[in-house]
Structure formats: C-alpha cells, structure tokens
Amino acid sequence: MTPQSILIKGPRIIDASQGLDVVGDLLVKDGKILSVGNLIAPADIPENCRVISGDGLVACAGFIDLHCHLREPGFEYKETIATGTQAAARGGFTSLCCMPNTDPAIDNAAVVEFIKRRAADQGVVRVFPIGCVTKERKGKTLAEMEELASAGVVAFSDDGDPVYDDNLMRLALAYSQDLGLPIINHCQEHSLSRGGVMAEGWVATLLGLPGIPAAAEEAMIARDIALAELTGGRLHVAHLSTSGSVALVRQAKERGIPVTAEVCPHHLTITDQWALGGKDSKNDVAGPLSFDTSTKVYPPLRSQHDVEALVDALAEGVIDCVATDHAPHDLASKQVTYQDASFGISVLETALGSLMQLVHQDRISLSTLIERLTVGPARILGPNFAELPTLKEGTPADVVLFDPNREWRVDPREFASKGKNTPLEGTTLKGRVVATMVAGEIVFQESALTEQVS
Amino acid sequence: MSLSHPAAFGAYSGTGHANGETKPRQHVLDLDDFLPSEIASVLENTRAMKEVLKRDIKKVPTLRGRVVVTLFYEASTRTRISFEEAGKVLSADVINMGGSGSSVEKGESLLNTGLTLQAMGVDILVVRHPHAGAPNFLARHLPKVSIINAGDGLHAHPTQALLDLFTVQEKLGSLAGLKIVIVGDVLHSRVARSAMWGFAKMGAKVTLCGPGTLLPLDLLRPNGHLPEGHCLASVKVDTSLDRAIEGADVVMALRLQSERQDSGFLPSMREYIRRWQVTESRVASAKPNALVMHPGPMNEGIEISSGLAHGDSSVIEEQVANGVAVRMALLYQVSTVVSQASGRLSIEQ
Structure with a gap:
C-alpha cells in the first residue's frame, strides 16, 4: 500500500520562494506540503507515513527546466518522453519545458495534445510543451500562436534554429504580447556561424575546425533586444554562452527592456579546451582523444573568460535561471568525425553535480543556485506557475532531496536518458540527487535511501 | 586559457x-x-x-x-x-x-x-x-x-611538413634560426598548421603572411593564449608580404583556391596577386640563397609566378x-x- 504521507527528517530545507534556509522536517501529505521546517514529534507523524532520513541532505523545491529536448514525437531513438522524464527525475527536475524541434514540430494543437497525453501516460515528471514561433519551424510565417497557447504551450521557440528573419521576429514579439508567453530565441547569426562546429579561437585554430565567433550570438541578441524594446514583447534569450552576451543582457535590463536569459550547466563549468580531449587537460597537444564529439554543442563551449562572466552573471541575477538544453543523441550521431557529429549534450542527470562545483568553489551560494533552478525559471513562465517552485504549505509537493557532498563518477551507462552523450563521462562530480518527488509521489530514489514506514 | x-x-x-x-x-x-x-x-x-x-x-x-x-x-x-x-x-x-x-x-x-x-x-x-x-x-x-x-x-598534414623540413635542412644545413615565411590562405591550410609546429619546434622562426581574412584571428591578434617559452610564441603574423619577406631563408607559397574569391574572402584574384603573389622581385629582398617552396598543386600565376616556380631558387620538385x-x-x-x-x-x- 502506498503511504499517503512522507516525512523527511532533518534535512537542510532551502526554499528560495520565501527565503527559507533551516534545518528541520518536511512533511508531505496527499500530494501537498503539510509542514515545512517544524520538527515533527513522533506522536504527530501521520499513520502509514514513510519516514526518510534527511541527515546531511538538502531539501528544496523540484527543479524546473525551461529548455530540454525530449525528441518525441519523431526521434524516439534518441529519447522518449518516458526516458527523458526518468532522466529528469534522477537529476532532480520535476518540471520540463520541451522544445518543439520534434517531427512533426510542435506547431499545432494536435501535437501539443499528443505530448500532454504521452506525458500523462508515461512521464514521471511534469511536461510543458513549448510551441513553434513559425509554422513547421521554417522561419517563414507565424505559427497559430493563440491555438498553441490555448492548447497549453508555455512559451514559443524555433529552438535548434533562431528566428532568422528580422521582421518575422518583430512580428512574433508583437503578436504574442497579448498571450502573455515569452518568445525564446536561440540566438546565432547564420552568416557568421555558418559551417562552424566549435567556438572560434585558439583551440579551433589548433584543431583546424571551423569556428563560431562570439559575435554570431551577440549580433542576434542585440537585434532581439532592440525588437523587444520596439514591440514591448517578452524576449527570453536561450543559452547565453559569451561574455559579450552577458553585457548586452545586463544593459537591456538596466534600461528596463522586458528580457530574461538562461545559461546551461556546461557553459558555466567547462571550456572549448575540452575538445582537445583528456577532459580538462592543460595540454594543448592533440591526440587520439582529441576531437571529442561529446563536447560538440550549440552554442559551443567557450573560453574560461566567458565561463567566468556567465557564472558572475548567474550569481548577480543578470541571468535569470539555469536551463539544461538537454540534447540526447544516439551513439551513431556522435561516433563520427567532429564535423559530422550532431550538436548537443545529455545534461539532465549531471546538471546538479556540475552546478554544485560552483557552490563548492564559493562562486555562488547554494540558496542562489536553487533560486536559479526553481523560482527563476518559474517567474519566466508566469504567475500561473508560482506554486511549483515553492515549499509553502498547501502547495503541490514537488521536492528534490540531494546530498551536496556526495562524490560520484559519471557513467553514462547508468543514465535513464537514452542520450549517453556527455563530455563528463569518467569525471567525478560532487553533489547528487537522492530522491525526487512530484506532487507528493516519489518518482526517483536512490537505493541507499534510509527510511522506515511508521 | x-x-x-x-x-x-x-x-x-x-x-x-x-x-x-x-x-x-x-x-x-x-x-x-x-x-x-x-x-x-x-x-x-x-x-x-x-x-x-x-x-x-x-x-x-x-x-x-x-x-x-x-x-x-x-x-x-x-x-x-x-x-x-x-x-x-x-x-x-x-x-x-x-x-x-x-x-x-x-x-x-x-x-x-x-x-x-x-x-x-x-x-x-x-x-x-x-x-x-x-x-x-x-x-x-x-x-x-x-x-x-x-x-x-x-x-594537419604532418608528412608534408616533415618533407618540407627535410628539404630545407638538406639544402641549408640546419633549421635552427632560419626565417621561414609561409604566405597565402593560412586559415584554410593544414599544410601551414603542421609546418608551423614543425619549423617552430626545430628552432626556425616562422612568419605567417596573407590577407587579414585568411589568417586565423587569434594568431593575427594574440590574446594571451601562449605563455612565455611556448614554441609557437615565436610565430609571427604579418599581412604585408613585402615586409615579411625581407631577409627570409625560405618562402613557402600556399595554394589559393579560386572559391575563396567567390565566398568573399578576397575582393579579387587581381588584388591578391598584386599583394601576395610570390614573385622574383619580392624574393629579391629575401636572403640571396633563399629557397622557394610550394606544397602543390600549384596555381601558377596566382600564388606564385611561373618563372619562380620553375626557377633556380625553386625546390618544389625536390619537395615531391x-x-x-x-x-x-x-x-x-x-x-x-x-x-x-x-x-x-x-x-x-
């Protein structure tokens, strides 16, 4: 019999939505938070309650990912809603916003309905589809945005590609205004990035790989900021990767332009140096391990200078949230030359461990990091999502429990995701999810979880 | 970095x-x-x-x-x-x-x-x-x-670089201290990349020369990539062939593919020839016994003048x-x- 209640005894509870950071108990009943922070005396433990030891662990609201690729429909050999949401649960994510570059693309209500039904049947975390900006993601004419909004999309994006056409981007921002949903643009100026497979710079020069200059991203962000100012539409910039992009977003926010931004765990933690192989080797000599296609991602991994700027911007709040851009691929898409390999990293299951490096290095506080994984993304989704990133009593119990100090070795064979494509394979991360709960139901738990049923 | x-x-x-x-x-x-x-x-x-x-x-x-x-x-x-x-x-x-x-x-x-x-x-x-x-x-x-x-x-094209090193060493005795000018489409050249490593490691001084559009930006405008003492730190970059070629021991012309003009890297072949063709008059300001090299296949009259390609200073056939x-x-x-x-x-x- 499934326990109706779950009690987590004595974790450090961090709730960014109410500035809470205490060691106490967390009691969940009937899918909702019943009590947060107060010590629950043995006599007060409800009947048939599962009790989990939270000693040395952190409990917080479940993470919300504004940007992932679940690949279904169309690319089920790379990922499905079932495997993608299991990966999310293992990574502490309780809500996923999935990008519409599926086949067919999410450009009409029927596909939205399909994804919602499939998520309800087979998914283990919440799934919120993102609709296309343009029909079939072709960048020619606007998709039926109101129909998509009514069907339940939470944002619009042609991700995988930018909205290239300047005027079409203007129209999208203007048309979507009364729908209250942001336009998420993947900013990359095609005539500058064309043919590029990694960041332009010293490593690309050494490896003879065509580079993507930082200006390719920055030029389009500058355009989009100007269009957001012109139209008053809501712009959300996907996966910032350069220090120049940070400067543009910072300046736009200072001027009061409605723009928000996200950054991916890999752009905060690793550099283009990793394409040389040997992980974070300081060597600049190529060898059999060089041209590691698991480092090929769009936007590309950049320099340490960019990494520093992105971390600072996340800590300061210039960047609103972390998003994974989880991009799972089958082996065949990556076991080819660097130029032939698909762009993307499988991120959901390593995100927390990667990001915790920043906490362990005192680059960002744990509560700020949690804010950027919970409250930050929910704020971009809008007021309807205010109950997701909180542990306030009476709200749905989307909770993640993690060990901030647990060291573990990344072995993609253990991933729930079909995408084993990660440059972190074989590296050691510090920080690991122990259990994840969606609406009071445990959707992932480590076998080592200490517990008792009272 | x-x-x-x-x-x-x-x-x-x-x-x-x-x-x-x-x-x-x-x-x-x-x-x-x-x-x-x-x-x-x-x-x-x-x-x-x-x-x-x-x-x-x-x-x-x-x-x-x-x-x-x-x-x-x-x-x-x-x-x-x-x-x-x-x-x-x-x-x-x-x-x-x-x-x-x-x-x-x-x-x-x-x-x-x-x-x-x-x-x-x-x-x-x-x-x-x-x-x-x-x-x-x-x-x-x-x-x-x-x-x-x-x-x-x-x-990379390491066997080409090694044959270039061998040819120069055989002709000039030693590689250390020589001034090697590599001119042309450096950006798209695997020959230039490998030659740069090879010559630099053997103590020669390499100058890469070509239009600003065909030189890797991070070589043209070094950004602190290279620590003191790095062998590639001796590599110089110059957009002027007339300046770069002065006192050179070796001048290596790279193949210029005609599609570089079509894709906008060059205003015209005519302007490229005027500024970067390796010619007899330009080689005259190199050392008297300077070698002229080309990895082939050549576009005679584009990156190298015909007379020079088949002249006395050319070691192109020996390279082969x-x-x-x-x-x-x-x-x-x-x-x-x-x-x-x-x-x-x-x-x-």
Whole structure:
C-alpha cells in the first residue's frame, strides 16, 4: 500500500520562494506540503507515513527546466518522453519545458495534445510543451500562436534554429504580447556561424575546425533586444554562452527592456579546451582523444573568460535561471568525425553535480543556485506557475532531496536518458540527487535511501 | 586559457613519448606531439631512405608481409602516389582505397570502414579525409592499426611538413634560426598548421603572411593564449608580404583556391596577386640563397609566378621527391610498433 504521507527528517530545507534556509522536517501529505521546517514529534507523524532520513541532505523545491529536448514525437531513438522524464527525475527536475524541434514540430494543437497525453501516460515528471514561433519551424510565417497557447504551450521557440528573419521576429514579439508567453530565441547569426562546429579561437585554430565567433550570438541578441524594446514583447534569450552576451543582457535590463536569459550547466563549468580531449587537460597537444564529439554543442563551449562572466552573471541575477538544453543523441550521431557529429549534450542527470562545483568553489551560494533552478525559471513562465517552485504549505509537493557532498563518477551507462552523450563521462562530480518527488509521489530514489514506514 | 608548459609538449598518453622518454610511435597524427629529437630522427631516417631510392633496384624487404592501406576520401596525386611508392619500395603490400567504388559510396561510416579494415588485418592505415580529426578518430577506435595522417580537413598534414623540413635542412644545413615565411590562405591550410609546429619546434622562426581574412584571428591578434617559452610564441603574423619577406631563408607559397574569391574572402584574384603573389622581385629582398617552396598543386600565376616556380631558387620538385623518402621513414617507424602490437618478430634487418 502506498503511504499517503512522507516525512523527511532533518534535512537542510532551502526554499528560495520565501527565503527559507533551516534545518528541520518536511512533511508531505496527499500530494501537498503539510509542514515545512517544524520538527515533527513522533506522536504527530501521520499513520502509514514513510519516514526518510534527511541527515546531511538538502531539501528544496523540484527543479524546473525551461529548455530540454525530449525528441518525441519523431526521434524516439534518441529519447522518449518516458526516458527523458526518468532522466529528469534522477537529476532532480520535476518540471520540463520541451522544445518543439520534434517531427512533426510542435506547431499545432494536435501535437501539443499528443505530448500532454504521452506525458500523462508515461512521464514521471511534469511536461510543458513549448510551441513553434513559425509554422513547421521554417522561419517563414507565424505559427497559430493563440491555438498553441490555448492548447497549453508555455512559451514559443524555433529552438535548434533562431528566428532568422528580422521582421518575422518583430512580428512574433508583437503578436504574442497579448498571450502573455515569452518568445525564446536561440540566438546565432547564420552568416557568421555558418559551417562552424566549435567556438572560434585558439583551440579551433589548433584543431583546424571551423569556428563560431562570439559575435554570431551577440549580433542576434542585440537585434532581439532592440525588437523587444520596439514591440514591448517578452524576449527570453536561450543559452547565453559569451561574455559579450552577458553585457548586452545586463544593459537591456538596466534600461528596463522586458528580457530574461538562461545559461546551461556546461557553459558555466567547462571550456572549448575540452575538445582537445583528456577532459580538462592543460595540454594543448592533440591526440587520439582529441576531437571529442561529446563536447560538440550549440552554442559551443567557450573560453574560461566567458565561463567566468556567465557564472558572475548567474550569481548577480543578470541571468535569470539555469536551463539544461538537454540534447540526447544516439551513439551513431556522435561516433563520427567532429564535423559530422550532431550538436548537443545529455545534461539532465549531471546538471546538479556540475552546478554544485560552483557552490563548492564559493562562486555562488547554494540558496542562489536553487533560486536559479526553481523560482527563476518559474517567474519566466508566469504567475500561473508560482506554486511549483515553492515549499509553502498547501502547495503541490514537488521536492528534490540531494546530498551536496556526495562524490560520484559519471557513467553514462547508468543514465535513464537514452542520450549517453556527455563530455563528463569518467569525471567525478560532487553533489547528487537522492530522491525526487512530484506532487507528493516519489518518482526517483536512490537505493541507499534510509527510511522506515511508521 | 591555460596552456601547457613547453616541457609538457607531446605528453598525450598512449603514443609517442611520455615523461620525456621516447617510445616507438604508433600513430602519426600531427607534429604537435613530436619532440624535436624525434623529428630529427625522422629526418635522419629519411636520409637513409633517400639512399635506397637512388639505388638501381629500388627495393628493400623492410616491410615484407605488412599490409598498408591508403584510404583517401579526398582527391590526391602526390601524397597518395608517394605513400604507395614508399610502401612498395619497402616491400609492403599496399592497397589503395578511395571513396568511389568502395562501400563508402554505399554510405558506410568512417568507423565501420575502419573496423572492417582492422578486422582484415591491415597493419598501417594512411588516411586522408576532408574532416579535421578523422585520423584521431580512427586512432581512438582502432587499437590494432597504426594511423598515418595524410591530410585531414584544415587540421594537419604532418608528412608534408616533415618533407618540407627535410628539404630545407638538406639544402641549408640546419633549421635552427632560419626565417621561414609561409604566405597565402593560412586559415584554410593544414599544410601551414603542421609546418608551423614543425619549423617552430626545430628552432626556425616562422612568419605567417596573407590577407587579414585568411589568417586565423587569434594568431593575427594574440590574446594571451601562449605563455612565455611556448614554441609557437615565436610565430609571427604579418599581412604585408613585402615586409615579411625581407631577409627570409625560405618562402613557402600556399595554394589559393579560386572559391575563396567567390565566398568573399578576397575582393579579387587581381588584388591578391598584386599583394601576395610570390614573385622574383619580392624574393629579391629575401636572403640571396633563399629557397622557394610550394606544397602543390600549384596555381601558377596566382600564388606564385611561373618563372619562380620553375626557377633556380625553386625546390618544389625536390619537395615531391623527398616526399617518398619521408613517407618511407614514417612507414618504417610505425611498423616497429605494429610488429610489437601483433606479436610478430621485429623487423630489424
């Protein structure tokens, strides 16, 4: 019999939505938070309650990912809603916003309905589809945005590609205004990035790989900021990767332009140096391990200078949230030359461990990091999502429990995701999810979880 | 960005040498992981191989019983033929495989083609591929095969660089301190990249020269990538050939592909010729005995004037001839590892 209640005894509870950071108990009943922070005396433990030891662990609201690729429909050999949401649960994510570059693309209500039904049947975390900006993601004419909004999309994006056409981007921002949903643009100026497979710079020069200059991203962000100012539409910039992009977003926010931004765990933690192989080797000599296609991602991994700027911007709040851009691929898409390999990293299951490096290095506080994984993304989704990133009593119990100090070795064979494509394979991360709960139901738990049923 | 201490060069694991200790080399992927002493030893062996090529009967049994496959995904005359000749002079069984007429046309992946050749017992795979890193990829996935890079994308062309080093050393005696000017489309040149490593490691001073659009930006405007003492820190970049060529010991013109004009890198061929063609009058301001080189194939009248290409200072044909000897030396060198890997008797003759 499934326990109706779950009690987590004595974790450090961090709730960014109410500035809470205490060691106490967390009691969940009937899918909702019943009590947060107060010590629950043995006599007060409800009947048939599962009790989990939270000693040395952190409990917080479940993470919300504004940007992932679940690949279904169309690319089920790379990922499905079932495997993608299991990966999310293992990574502490309780809500996923999935990008519409599926086949067919999410450009009409029927596909939205399909994804919602499939998520309800087979998914283990919440799934919120993102609709296309343009029909079939072709960048020619606007998709039926109101129909998509009514069907339940939470944002619009042609991700995988930018909205290239300047005027079409203007129209999208203007048309979507009364729908209250942001336009998420993947900013990359095609005539500058064309043919590029990694960041332009010293490593690309050494490896003879065509580079993507930082200006390719920055030029389009500058355009989009100007269009957001012109139209008053809501712009959300996907996966910032350069220090120049940070400067543009910072300046736009200072001027009061409605723009928000996200950054991916890999752009905060690793550099283009990793394409040389040997992980974070300081060597600049190529060898059999060089041209590691698991480092090929769009936007590309950049320099340490960019990494520093992105971390600072996340800590300061210039960047609103972390998003994974989880991009799972089958082996065949990556076991080819660097130029032939698909762009993307499988991120959901390593995100927390990667990001915790920043906490362990005192680059960002744990509560700020949690804010950027919970409250930050929910704020971009809008007021309807205010109950997701909180542990306030009476709200749905989307909770993640993690060990901030647990060291573990990344072995993609253990991933729930079909995408084993990660440059972190074989590296050691510090920080690991122990259990994840969606609406009071445990959707992932480590076998080592200490517990008792009272 | 942090780069290695110069002493750490060439220290990738598994091949080459680690901790300064020289081990037989399994792969030739680029010159970046060669120690200067190893380059010197290849050049020394090349001299011995050149002797073999001068004999009446150009045949030695060194690689008898070895299978060498040349796997070329790009057109090539001199590189492929010279590898084939090198293998045959050394008595290896050489099999040529190209894109057309093979399973590559049926869409077989590079990995599966490589695994197939490995399963057939191929000892040495000489590979040319339009994508940078294809030889590194094969080296990672084919543990039983030696890979020799015959040119990969814009990345590297180490055998070309070694034959250039050999040619210059043979003509001028020593490489240390020489001024080497490499002029043309550096951005798209694997020859320039490998030559830059090779000459710099041997103590020569390299100047890369060409239009600003055809020079890698991070070389043109160095951004603190290179620590003091890094061998590439001696590499200079100059957009003026007239300035760069002064006092040069070697002038190497790179091939300029006509599509560079079409894709906007150059205003016109006419302007390129006016500013960067290697001509008799320009070479006049180099050292009196300066060598003129070209990796081929040449566009005479574009990157190099016809008179110069076939003139007294040109060593272009010698480069081609030396290419066979250099490739013999490399086939010999990696074959010593192949014999250990497959448990065969060493081929010391």
